[in-house]
Every structure is written in structure tokens, then in C-alpha cells.
Amino acid sequence: MLVAGLAALLLAQGGSAQSQRAGGPAAPASRIEELRQSYRRPAEIPYPAANPFTPEKALLGRILFFDPRLSGSNLLSCASCHNPSFGWGDGQALAHGHGMLQLGRRTPSVLNAAWGASFFWDGRADTLEQQALGPIAAAGEMNQPLDRLPAKLAAIPGYRPLFEAAFPGRGIALDGIAAAIATFERAVVSGRSPFDRWVEGDDAAIPDAAKRGLMVFNDRAHCARCHKGWNFTDDSFHDIGLPGEDRGREGFLEGFEALRHAFKTPGLRDIARRAPYMHDGSLPTLEAVTEHYEHRRLQRPSLSNEMKPFSLTADERADLVAFLQTLTSPPQDFAAPALPR
Ligand code: HEC
Ligand code: HEC
Structure with missing residues (x-):
């Protein structure tokens, strides 16, 4: 009433x-x-116990998110499609990936993903950690074979101290890349x-x-x-x-x-x-x-x-x-x- x-x-x-x-x-x-x-x-932003916040991880994740060298062509970063200027989407009806290939769905925003219960339009990923490596490997998206990614980043001297600060003694590994990107994404909160x-x-x-x-x-x-x-x-x-x-x-x-x-x-x-x-x-x-x-x-x-x-x-x-x-x-x-x- x-x-x-x-x-x-x-x-x-x-x-x-x-x-x-x-x-x-x-x-x-x-x-x-x-x-x-x-x-x-x-x-507060909820961070999972399995991947707690540290400023070192968030910094590394932010750099990885914006680095096109995570793609096979060195041309596409996560931020190419999840662009802060377009509310962390891309402003297009359908996403364009590797070689400008048109994908079947629109790029969703990563805003407020820290509170998300599942990811992708169909919810096929349970966590941001699980989600993060998907677009890097996907042939239609960043087209970067994952087995070669750690060595590719290790060949960039500036990355070594960043990984060492975020994951002491663990070198440059895929799970660290995913954990850092997820930590950064959780900090992307609408103003x-x-x-x-x-x-x-x-x-x-x-x-x-x-x-x-x-x-x-x-x-x-x-x-x-x-x-x-x-x-x-x-x-x-x-x-x-x-x-x-x-x-x-x-x-x-x-x-x-x-x-x-x-x-x-x-x-x-x-x-x-x-x-x-x-x-x-x-x-x-x-x-x-x-x-x-x-x-x-x-x-x-x-x-x-x-x-x-x-x-x-x-x-x-x-x-x-x-x-x-x-x-x-x-x-x-x-x-x-x-x-x-
Ligand atoms: C039955 C649940 C439901 C109701 C009721 C509903 N929505 Fe939605 N809304 C959704 C879903 C699911 C989507 C995404 C659908 C898709 O993309 O196929 C969506 C998408 C949207 C979007 C686009 C968001 C984006 O990022 O693309 C807007 C804006 C929106 N809804 C506003 C509204 C408004 C305004 C109303 C009331 C008039 C409304 N919704 C009612 C479930 C709902
Ligand atoms: C070529 C454009 C493109 C690139 C590059 C890209 N994405 Fe996406 N992203 C998408 C599209 C399209 C979807 C939705 C796909 C679907 O739902 O099937 C998506 C979905 C997501 C989602 C799920 C959001 C939600 O609300 O469900 C997250 C998180 C995400 N991407 C993070 C990333 C990260 C991290 C990277 C870099 C490692 C990345 N994306 C690179 C286009 C892109």
C-alpha cells in the first residue's frame, strides 16, 4: 500500500x-x-581469501590490463575492448578482436566486477581469476598462446621486479598473471x-x-x-x-x-x-x-x-x-x- x-x-x-x-x-x-x-x-570492495588485495598485485594487474604485448599481435590489450572512456566497454555494438574479427557479442563493462557472482553474458566463468586468461588465449580475441606468455613477459626486463614485488619468489607464471589482473579489476568501481x-x-x-x-x-x-x-x-x-x-x-x-x-x-x-x-x-x-x-x-x-x-x-x-x-x-x-x- x-x-x-x-x-x-x-x-x-x-x-x-x-x-x-x-x-x-x-x-x-x-x-x-x-x-x-x-x-x-x-x-568496501570484497576481495576473496584466495587472492587478497595487495597494492603490488593491483599495480601489476593494472599494467598487464593495459599492455598490448599480452596479445599475439602486440596490438590488443584488455583495455582496447574494456576502455575506461566507454565505461570499461568499447562503445561498439559487437566486439572486434584479433585482425578486427567481429565477435558474436558486445563487450560488457568490467565495472563493479568485484561484486559479480559469475562472468560473461552466459555466466560461464565463476571467478575473475578463471576469466582472465580466456581472452588472452582466444584466437578471436588476443590470440596469444598461453604456454608462451610467461617467457614473453620475462623477456621484458621491467616486468621482473613487478612480478617479484607482487609474488615474491614465484617468478612469472600464468596463475600470477590471472591473480594480478583480477585484483586490478576488483578495484574498477563506479564513482x-x-x-x-x-x-x-x-x-x-x-x-x-x-x-x-x-x-x-x-x-x-x-x-x-x-x-x-x-x-x-x-x-x-x-x-x-x-x-x-x-x-x-x-x-x-x-x-x-x-x-x-x-x-x-x-x-x-x-x-x-x-x-x-x-x-x-x-x-x-x-x-x-x-x-x-x-x-x-x-x-x-x-x-x-x-x-x-x-x-x-x-x-x-x-x-x-x-x-x-x-x-x-x-x-x-x-x-x-x-x-x-
Ligand atoms: C526479467 C529481468 C529484467 C527486467 C524486468 C528488466 N531487465 Fe533490464 N536487463 C535484464 C537482462 C537479462 C539484460 C541483458 C539482456 C541481454 O543483453 O540479452 C538487461 C539489460 C538492460 C540494459 C542494458 C544494459 C547493458 O549494459 O547493456 C538496460 C539499460 C536495462 N536492462 C534497463 C532496464 C529497465 C529500464 C527496465 C524496466 C523497464 C528493465 N531493465 C527491466 C534483465 C531485466
Ligand atoms: C576483443 C575485445 C576484448 C578483449 C581484448 C578483451 N575482452 Fe573481455 N570481453 C569481451 C567480450 C566480447 C566479452 C563477453 C563475451 C561473452 O560473454 O561471451 C568479455 C567479457 C569479459 C568479462 C566478463 C564481464 C562480465 O560482466 O561478465 C571480463 C571480466 C573481461 N572480459 C575481462 C577481460 C580481460 C581481463 C581482458 C584481457 C586479458 C579482456 N577482457 C580482453 C571483449 C574483450
Whole structure:
């Protein structure tokens, strides 16, 4: 009832009215407080016991992430596709790997990967450590035979002290490369956005349209059924009714037909910097995304049960997009590191 009450209140205010009243009546204020609590940023980055944080590992991982010599052609680094300027994606509909070969899926962001429960669009990797060597070896991506990578890096004198500092006495080995890259990735966290400032109590941090959009996101449009919590993901897999042949998680878990066309729910942090959207990059704008959910999703047996039908007014659609915009933080000045020689 509280939910419906606030939605009605906000709707009654229309496009031009102030939403100051939201802080007034007791019931809506408690709903807002509840929402603020549920969206609070975590205080710390979780590092696994098997690969705890050290500054030496994070530094080495950062250098490895930006070093194109991890690829067979010496032309592609992780950052070529996971570029900080594009919200740690590449800004393209589909990724391009070794020899500009087009891959079948869009590059996802590595932002907030420290909180991820599984990796890749179909969740086929369990940890960042497990994930890290995959793209290096993949013929279509960095095309670097793994058995030759440690010797290749050992031939660059500047790498030896970096590995020695990160992994004393262990030389240059694949598990160290993976552990260092994973440690660096965990430190890639989205910056504080206007929405975070609102969560922390600054009512003026986001416009009224975005405040109404937050309620549309949670209530009318059912977005929060899947995009949950401070990072806006349930870390689960859903078919949201996009056309295409990609079987998603079912391709990895053969025989689970309910998972056909199911892909991992992406977090929505820094979303305005990460167009185009979806695993196939098929939706160019946030307006196109909301249009998809409201009108364009395909009806088929595997469509997620969480995909509830809804319809919005033009104002509500604009409010929803205004809310999504507030999840984007100011650009972080992220200079590529100097590479060892
Ligand atoms: C050619 C572009 C390209 C390069 C180079 C590349 N990636 Fe990726 N990355 C992708 C694509 C595409 C996917 C999604 C593939 C899929 O889901 O099937 C992905 C997925 C990921 C994910 C999973 C993210 C998530 O939310 O599930 C991580 C983490 C990642 N890459 C890290 C790396 C690291 C580390 C490197 C360097 C060692 C690297 N990538 C190099 C394109 C690239
Ligand atoms: C049934 C769960 C579910 C619901 C409900 C849902 N989403 Fe999604 N969302 C997903 C999944 C899964 C993807 C990735 C789908 C894909 O690429 O095939 C996604 C992708 C997105 C993306 C693109 C993110 C990116 O990095 O490409 C945006 C933006 C988004 N959703 C916003 C919304 C909004 C706004 C709503 C409400 C109108 C909503 N979602 C409702 C599960 C859901």
C-alpha cells in the first residue's frame, strides 16, 4: 500500500509540480528511506581469501590490463575492448578482436566486477581469476598462446621486479598473471553518481523527474525485479525477449530450455556512457531500451516470468530515462599506466 500511495502521490504532481511533498507525509517518507537504504553503496570492495588485495598485485594487474604485448599481435590489450572512456566497454555494438574479427557479442563493462557472482553474458566463468586468461588465449580475441606468455613477459626486463614485488619468489607464471589482473579489476568501481548523493540524503542531487523515474523503475515498470541493489543487478540470467539466434545461458548449460536466450543481468552503473546496449548491442539509446521493455519484447516460452507487462505515459517514460541518467558518475580521470621496457 505504501508503494501505491507514493506512486499515486508522485503521479498526481504531474510533470511540473515539485516533489518536496515526498519528504512530508509519514508513509511516503518511510518508503523513500527504505529505498535509500536498499541502494546504499557498499563501504568496501570484497576481495576473496584466495587472492587478497595487495597494492603490488593491483599495480601489476593494472599494467598487464593495459599492455598490448599480452596479445599475439602486440596490438590488443584488455583495455582496447574494456576502455575506461566507454565505461570499461568499447562503445561498439559487437566486439572486434584479433585482425578486427567481429565477435558474436558486445563487450560488457568490467565495472563493479568485484561484486559479480559469475562472468560473461552466459555466466560461464565463476571467478575473475578463471576469466582472465580466456581472452588472452582466444584466437578471436588476443590470440596469444598461453604456454608462451610467461617467457614473453620475462623477456621484458621491467616486468621482473613487478612480478617479484607482487609474488615474491614465484617468478612469472600464468596463475600470477590471472591473480594480478583480477585484483586490478576488483578495484574498477563506479564513482559516486548524483543518485548516490541523493541516497546519502541530498534531496537536491537529482531532478524531480528522476525521483519520479525511480518510482516508475521500482513499481510501474518492474525494472527492479531484476536490476536490484546498489549495482542494479540480481546476478541472474533472464530472457528479456530480444530477437536473435544466440542461446545465451542455455548454450552453456545444455538442455535447460528455460534458460534459452537468457543473459546475465548487467548492472546499470555509468549506463549513460555504455551505449549501445544489450548482449548484441542492438539498442542504441536508453529510450530504445525502455521502448523494448514496454512494446517490443518477443513473447516466447523462455521469456522470464519477471517480465511483467506494463504501459507508461510519455512523461513516465521520460522520467524513467531521467532516473537512469542519474546513475552515471562524473568521468574518472584514468590515465593508462607507463608500460615496462
Ligand atoms: C576483443 C575485445 C576484448 C578483449 C581484448 C578483451 N575482452 Fe573481455 N570481453 C569481451 C567480450 C566480447 C566479452 C563477453 C563475451 C561473452 O560473454 O561471451 C568479455 C567479457 C569479459 C568479462 C566478463 C564481464 C562480465 O560482466 O561478465 C571480463 C571480466 C573481461 N572480459 C575481462 C577481460 C580481460 C581481463 C581482458 C584481457 C586479458 C579482456 N577482457 C580482453 C571483449 C574483450
Ligand atoms: C526479467 C529481468 C529484467 C527486467 C524486468 C528488466 N531487465 Fe533490464 N536487463 C535484464 C537482462 C537479462 C539484460 C541483458 C539482456 C541481454 O543483453 O540479452 C538487461 C539489460 C538492460 C540494459 C542494458 C544494459 C547493458 O549494459 O547493456 C538496460 C539499460 C536495462 N536492462 C534497463 C532496464 C529497465 C529500464 C527496465 C524496466 C523497464 C528493465 N531493465 C527491466 C534483465 C531485466
